[in-house]
Amino acid sequence: MTDPMIDIRNLSVTFNRGRKPVKAVNGVSLSVNSGEVVALLGESGSGKSVTMRSLLRLHPKGTTIEGSMRVAGKDVTELSARELADYRGATVSMVFQEPRLALDPVYTLGQQIEEAIIRHKGVSRREAASRALGLFEKVRIPSPERRLMNYPHEMSGGMLQRSMIAMAIACNPKVLLADEPTTALDATVQIQILLLIRELQKEYGLSVIFVTHDIGVAAEVADRIAVMYAGRIVEEGKVADVIQNPKHPYTKGLLGARVELAHGRDRLITIPGAPPDLAALPPGCAFAPRCGEAVAQCLTDVPRLTATDGTASVACVKYA
Amino acid sequence: MINLVGEPTHHLPVGERGGPAQPLISVKGLLKHFPVKGSGFLKPKKVVHAVDGVDFDILKGETLGVVGESGCGKSTTARLLMQLIAPDRGEILFDGETVGETLPLSEYRRQVQMVFQDSYASLNPRLTIEESIAFAPRVHGVPAPKAIARAHDLLHRVGLEPVRFAGRYPHELSGGQRQRVNIARALALEPRLVILDEAVSALDKSVEAQVLNLLLDLKRDFGLTYLFISHDLNVVRFMCERVMVMYLGKVAEIGERDAIFEETRHPYSSALLASMPKMDPGERTLEPPLSGDPPNPIDPPAGCRFHTRCSFAEDVCRQTLPPLTRISGAQSAACLMATPNSGHSRAPAQLEA
Ligand SMILES: Nc1ncnc2c1ncn2[C@@H]1O[C@H](COP(=O)(O)OP(=O)(O)OP(=O)(O)O)[C@@H](O)[C@H]1O
Ligand SMILES: Nc1ncnc2c1ncn2[C@@H]1O[C@H](COP(=O)(O)OP(=O)(O)O)[C@@H](O)[C@H]1O
Ligand code: SF4
Ligand code: SF4
Ligand SMILES: [Mg+2]
């Protein structure tokens, strides 16, 4: 077997700025093969975005990062400032939930894409402009010539997200990190963007980590799902297996609470309580205070992510 | 564990005047255009057609869901119902009485309360949550001890133990807890209609399910009626008896839940439903049901507003504004394919009376 495109081992990220240190990511291991799409599924605050930003080394100074990350054979933690500038965009690029925050409001979209192409590919401005036009056509922006001359505020959310995707693939990266790219969009636009990402992923053979809190979105795009809870991956497996046959009590709870299952019933089955405070995690399994299947051991030992068969793993004493 | 503190307390002055069969709210020709900044003076005057003539009823005791793409006028409709903004045209009947005429505004306002998406922005950070909940009743002349006692009842009712939570400030609560406080606060004046504008959208899925259950319990126990705005069609299907689909400031289709979800008549509603992600990776969506974004509400298309994206559009659709046509007792749609003798090739022939 070839090396995975993304190989995260035992990653922990601690922010030290508040009153108490916050361990937002707590021993995450995840690998993504070349051409594979993995959905990172979890509720807000579970550490999905922090994991993504770690892969681009976008954390503020003073953040403690432990563990190792290799992407396309490079050790991400060892990259020099120069190497990092090349790595971002050319090896790995990212699409965010809020494209407006990721774009510069005072430059047109054309200028921003051309700039990125020139910086990474060293081509002439004319060549960059023609590539930018090709990219806008590729992501199916209507009247692309005119749109390239637009400023971000002149575009709708869906159009802006298409531009972000165009920019993300501008320098032929190997890896695309998509952090809830459709969460702020309407359902009709969301499905367009999901299909576009799926199509580009196939065409360019991209490895993708697709962050979402929506199981349906994961089902539409991913080959595998990794479920995060309180900074840890609690279950991982093929998309259909996780959705049809979840193993971890949290995943089971999330899937069981879905309103689609409630037809004819007048109440939803719910997971009691709320996710824990990351600055004061319970000592054992982070899900124990909400878990109906907890035993004494759950209160003291953090369960390790353990393979249940060749393709799936679960972090729960019941499967240890 | 949850005991029912609040027995229904609706012995209200305007209760049931129109009888149980009368809609609680009947909206007729409601219209709100917002002037666009920088237009008008020397330039052509432009307006956003935010709500562009809508008619609908909210029946007593039901939950009416409102769905549609961003900007189609859901929140503006809600704010008009709340009388937070004045309509340009149209009237609102509350239990048979015209709001602002036979029913004084002040009396109407007590009956209609709203919960917004952003649980944080809607609470005063300097008030403890019991003070927040007791605030409106105090303004309405309820003595402090009574208002506080009622706040505690409500906190209990929404699943927040008063001994633990009453004295906390909003920043000391989680999003789900804050939204429970907002719900308690909306109930403090014993309203009959509660407007929930994306009230659960910002919550985590596991917490959202808890709050939805709470809303169902409260509705039953307090005899409430809900207007439930959401972009999540699955949630709407679970929560609502009837559903209204809006497109660019107009009603595209309205009717009973099962009719809307299973016998959809408006092509826009169909596309919206088909856009929901499939839960089965073996049944993935292959083609986007709709292309493009919704058109700009400053300059909406003439005729049927959906014609620029509708795969059934014909010439007549570009000229004729489809009226909201009753299809059955359960459903009305604004599409020329549902309007007898409209000139659309798929229109039904006029039925003899
Ligand atoms: N005060 C205002 N001034 C000008 N335009 C406004 C104002 N309020 C709303 N609009 C415009 O009216 C239209 C309808 O807005 P509204 O907030 O009702 O949409 P919505 O259906 O609630 O959308 P969303 O799903 O994004 O909440 C939009 O184009 C919006 O930009
Ligand atoms: N720069 C930062 N400083 C301190 N805490 C942070 C920072 N970035 C994220 N966090 C915290 O880390 C946790 C995980 O955040 P995040 O990865 O953004 O969650 P999500 O899974 O919703 O993407 C949250 O509790 C968040 O508040
Ligand atoms: S380890 Fe224990 S508490 Fe954690 S999910 Fe498994 S059974 Fe529940
Ligand atoms: S009236 Fe015409 S354009 Fe409008 S929804 Fe019906 S078929 Fe489509
Ligand atoms: Mg995030």
Ligand SMILES: [Mg+2]
């Ligand atoms: Mg709104």
